[in-house]
Amino acid sequence: MKLNGAQILINSLESEGVEYVFGYPGGAVLHIYDALETQDVVKHILVRHEQGATHAADGYARTSGKPGVVLVTSGPGITNAVTGIATAHMDSIPMVVISGQVPSPLIGGDAFQEVDAVGITRSCVKHNFLVKDIRDIADTVKRAFHIATTGRPGPVLIDIPKDITIAQMAPEVYPEAVDIRSYKPTMKASNRQIKKAAQLIAKSKRPILYSGGGSVIGNASKELREFTRLLNFPITQTLMGLGAYPGTDELSVGMLGMHGNYEANMAMHGSDCVVAIGARFDDRITGNLEKFCPTAKIIHIDIDPSSISKNVVADVPIVGQVGQVLCALIDELKDAQLADISQWWAQINDWRSVDSLAYKRAEGVIKPQTVIEALYEVTKGEAIVTSDVGQHQMWAAQYYQFDEPRRWINSGGLGTMGFGLPAAMGAKLADPDRDVACITGEGSIQMMLQELSTMLQYGTPVKIVCLNNGYLGMVRQWQEFFYEKRYAMSYMDALPDFVKLTESYGHVGIRVEKEADLKPALIEAFAQKDKTVFLDILTDPTENVFPMIPAGGGHSDMLLAGRDDMVSKNETDFNAV
Numbered sequence: 001m002k003l004n005g006a007q008i009l010i011n012s013l014e015s016e017g018v019e020y021v022f023g024y025p026g027g028a029v030l031h032i033y034d035a036l037e038t039q040d041v042v043k044h045i046l047v048r049h050e051q052g053a054t055h056a057a058d059g060y061a062r063t064s065g066k067p068g069v070v071l072v073t074s075g076p077g078i079t080n081a082v083t084g085i086a087t088a089h090m091d092s093i094p095m096v097v098i099s100g101q102v103p104s105p106l107i108g109g110d111a112f113q114e115v116d117a118v119g120i121t122r123s124c125v126k127h128n129f130l131v132k133d134i135r136d137i138a139d140t141v142k143r144a145f146h147i148a149t150t151g152r153p154g155p156v157l158i159d160i161p162k163d164i165t166i167a168q169m170a171p172e173v174y175p176e177a178v179d180i181r182s183y184k185p186t187m188k189a190s191n192r193q194i195k196k197a198a199q200l201i202a203k204s205k206r207p208i209l210y211s212g213g214g215s216v217i218g219n220a221s222k223e224l225r226e227f228t229r230l231l232n233f234p235i236t237q238t239l240m241g242l243g244a245y246p247g248t249d250e251l252s253v254g255m256l257g258m259h260g261n262y263e264a265n266m267a268m269h270g271s272d273c274v275v276a277i278g279a280r281f282d283d284r285i286t287g288n289l290e291k292f293c294p295t296a297k298i299i300h301i302d303i304d305p306s307s308i309s310k311n312v313v314a315d316v317p318i319v320g321q322v323g324q325v326l327c328a329l330i331d332e333l334k335d336a337q338l339a340d341i342s343q344w345w346a347q348i349n350d351w352r353s354v355d356s357l358a359y360k361r362a363e364g365v366i367k368p369q370t371v372i373e374a375l376y377e378v379t380k381g382e383a384i385v386t387s388d389v390g391q392h393q394m395w396a397a398q399y400y401q402f403d404e405p406r407r408w409i410n411s412g413g414l415g416t417m418g419f420g421l422p423a424a425m426g427a428k429l430a431d432p433d434r435d436v437a438c439i440t441g442e443g444s445i446q447m448m449l450q451e452l453s454t455m456l457q458y459g460t461p462v463k464i465v466c467l468n469n470g471y472l473g474m475v476r477q478w479q480e481f482f483y484e485k486r487y488a489m490s491y492m493d494a495l496p497d498f499v500k501l502t503e504s505y506g507h508v509g510i511r512v513e514k515e516a517d518l519k520p521a522l523i524e525a526f527a528q529k530d531k532t533v534f535l536d537i538l539t540d541p542t543e544n545v546f547p548m549i550p551a552g553g554g555h556s557d558m559l560l561a562g563r564d565d566m567v568s569k570n571e572t573d574f575n576a577v
Contacts, residue, residue, distance in 0.1 A: 005134045006035035006165040009098070012141035014041045015174040018069050020060060020429055021045070022053040026073025027113065028100025031165040033071075045429070045458055048450035050077050052422040054084020055448065058093050059426030062409045063384060065219065067094035067148050068426065074100045075113030078159075079120065083416060086124035088155045090413025091240060092217055094148040095155035096141075097125075103163040104132065117159040126154030127183075134167040142175045151185030152304035153217055185303065189320030189328060197275070197299045197316045198332040204273035204297075206344045207233045210256070213240030213412065214278015214302060220244070220323035221405045224277065227326045230334060233341070234348055236264040238279055240412040243402035248381075253348060257285045258549050259394045262356035262558055265547075267348055268293060269555035276300045278322045281311040282413070291554025301325045356547045356560055357398055365540040366515045368392065368467045372399035375437060375465060378522040383407070383435040386424040388444030389415040391473035394545045396439040418447025421464065425451060428460040435526060436462040442495055443472045452505040455532050463525050464534045466498060469541040477544045482551075502534035512537040 003011070009032060013021065022045045025033045036044050047053040050072045057068025068088075072081050078099040088095045102111040118128050127147050129140050137160070144156040201207065209231075215224050221244045228235050228251055235245050236256040245252055254261030256268055268274065274296045279285070281300075286292045292312060300314035301322060308317045318325055359369050372395050375383075381401055386409040387393040393410055402408045409427055411419040424438040445466055455462065467473075475490040499509030508531050512521045518537065525533040546561035 001171075002168040003171045004031065004035070004166050004168050005137055005160070006031040008134065008137045008169075008171065009141065009160070009165070010035045010039060010042060011171070012138045012174055013069065014039070016141065016145050017066075018042050019066075021069045021071050022047055022057045022060075022426070023071030024050050024053060024073065024077060026077050026100060028074035028077075028102060028162045029071060029165070031162065032098070032100070032160075044071075045454065047422065047454050049448065050080035051084050051418065052448050052451045052454065054081045054088065054095070054097070055416075055419050055422035056426035056451070057095055058084060058088050058419075059386060059409050059423030060430045061088075061093050061095060061426075062423070063406055063427040064430035065406065066430075067096055067145060070095065070097040072097070072099050073113070074102055074117070075115050077113075078117045079115060082120060082124065085121060085155050085157070087411050087414045087416045087419060089124045089126070091213060091411065092153050093155070094153035096144050096148050097155055097157045099157060099159050100165075101130070101159045101161040104161045105163070107161065117157065121157050124155070125157050126152075128157035129159065131158065131160045131164050134164050134169050137164070138172060138174050139178070142178045143180060146178050146180070147183060151183075152302075152307070186305065186319045187321060187324075189318050189325045191328075193316060193318045194325070194328045194332055197318060198329060198336065200273055200297055200299060200316060201231070201275065201329070201333060202336045202338050205339045205341055206270055206272040207231070207275065207341065208253075208267050208271045208273070209233050209235040209275045209277060210238075210268065210279055211235060211241045211244055211277045212238040212279025214322050215241050215244035216405045218278055218303065218322040219405075220278065220321075220326060223323045223326035223330070227330055230330060231338065233275075234267055234345070236260070236268065238285055238412075239397055239410065241279065242397060242408045243405045246403040247401040248403055253352070255397055256555075258287070259398065259545050259547065262354050262547055262560065263348055263351035265549065265555035265558050266351045270347070271296045273297050274299065276302075276314075277326070278302060280307045283311075286311065287549045287557070288552055288554045291556070293555075354560070356558075359546075359561060362540065366512070366518060366537060368395050368469070368539045368543055369399050370515065371465065371467060371518060371537055371539065372396055372439070374519050374522055375439070376400045378519065378526055379435055379437065383437045384409060384424075384427045384431060385437050385439060386410065386420045386427060387439045388417050388420040388441065388447075389474075390417070390441055390444065391477065391543075391545050392439050392441045392444070392467045395467070417444040420444060421448045422451045424462040424464075425455050425458075425460045428462050429458070438462055438464045440464060440466050441473060442466060442468040442470065442492055442498070445498075449501070452502065452507060452532070456506045459530075461528070461530050461532045464532070466534065466536050467539045468495075468498070468536055469539045469543070470495070471541055474545070480544070498534055498536040507532040507534060509534045509536065
């Protein structure tokens with residue numbers, strides 16, 4: 001019996017253990033959809049927009065640790081998916097995207113719904129393939145999953161012309177392994193570098209551990225906790241790294257970066273030894289590179305050699321899997337004599353006393369920080385939380401204390417509006433027994449609002465917490481600080497009635513206008529386990545995110561609410577919002 005290319009593709013996905021495919025049909029992938037219909041192992045989730053498919057697959061991958069799988073058609077199908085592919089690429093999320101292509105003879109002829117998918121995605125995927133022969137399908141799928149999930153994870157594109165999906169051949173055994181000569185990720189770190197790092201750590205008097213998203217996606221939370229507690233060092237985490245080490249632990253000094261805790265940023269600035277663990281020293285973390293960690297030696301651990309010394313030169317670079325490197329360092333340091341850091345802890349506790357996340361309540365308005373604190377209380381800190389980008393994202397990261405990895409799902413690198421809702425749907429499919437809360441804003445939610453329809457169809461009850469302040473909040477904040485309060489196009493004058501809109505999609509809507517109603521509304525929402533509930537919460541439109549490192553500033557230039565006026569340290573370079 002012969003199988004066509006589409007059937008071989010679906011069988012290959014089955015062999016990879018794929019549970020869900022997120023997609024949207026079109027002419028170039030109809031044979032694939034027909035093959036999907038004739039089996040019941042791989043479930044298909046019909047989204048309402050291809051960007052929603054990529055974000056949902058992304059949320060599924062971040063929550064489960066398994067690669068997300070996307071299926072889109074040619075032309076606008078793949079171009080609509082590019083934003084989600086780029087989001088996954090920036091955050092190193094394993095994803096396999098299968099795109100249909102026009103028949104092989106028509107490629108290059110400007111056929112209907114033809115785009116150069118390989119060319120368009122080249123800059124935002126880990127690798128991509130154009131399948132030219134039915135005999136290559138199974139091997140290509142195996143290679144795609146291998147590349148997507150090993151080394152530094154990332155999205156991989158498989159572009160399949162329509163004629164390849166209808167061609168037939170006798171089925172072959174799916175390959176159990178793959179060997180790619182040009183792709184050999186480093187698996188074991190250099191013993192010499194481990195010893196050099198251990199020596200530097202042992203004599204450090206002002207150390208700090210700086211953990212990023214690599215600790216989460218590398219499943220190194222256990223090793224990170226053991227390493228941190230062995231040394232009794234302060235640890236700070238990036239936006240992407242939250243939860244790998246418990247945020248409520250006494251050794252945690254909170255998140256660092258542009259809107260990080262005062263104690264975290266000051267500790268980084270004053271450190272004599274920074275141990276970077278699966279972090280990439282991006283601009284949101286470092287601030288002004290000329291002012292970054294002026295007295296520190298840098299130990300940089302990362303699976304991706306191209307990330308090491310990319311922005312900040314490492315004194316001791318270590319290429320390897322985060323968990324394995326930490327295990328090697330633990331073995332090296334468990335009997336070592338460490339320097340006395342009691343004075344360093346005294347200094348850190350002094351910085352802690354500043355209480356940089358304190359904020360003032362006001363009569364008659366709901367503060368967005370209060371919403372996140374109430375959410376944390378109602379969910380006991382155990383929910384999976386997704387977000388979009390902007391003020392609400394920062395408040396969620398600051399005030400929801402994540403004690404476990406894969407509970408905080410957000411677009412860290414690309415900063416994608418519209419990410420939160422479909423990501424919440426993907427997260428719920430990955431972990432159906434856990435509460436999922438999407439913290440969003442009235443701007444972000446309207447980017448992917450149509451996925452409420454998908455969520456009804458496939459029964460993914462999540463709670464949407466919309467901090468509705470009537471503005472594109474982070475844009476408005478920067479306009480207030482740096483553009484003399486000229487709020488150019490940052491306000492929302494024609495917002496829908498979110499309650500009625502939610503109800504029209506078959507879900508539950510609740511509007512909250514008073515602080516006294518906030519907690520009861522959250523309790524009511526989370527009590528409805530089988531319902532998606534949209535909480536439209538009217539929050540203070542004037543509230544800003546603090547602390548903040550202004551553009552051109554370093555970690556020691558932090559500005560605190562109620563203490564400092566917001567000014568740029570470098571008015572020729574405002575940086576991006």
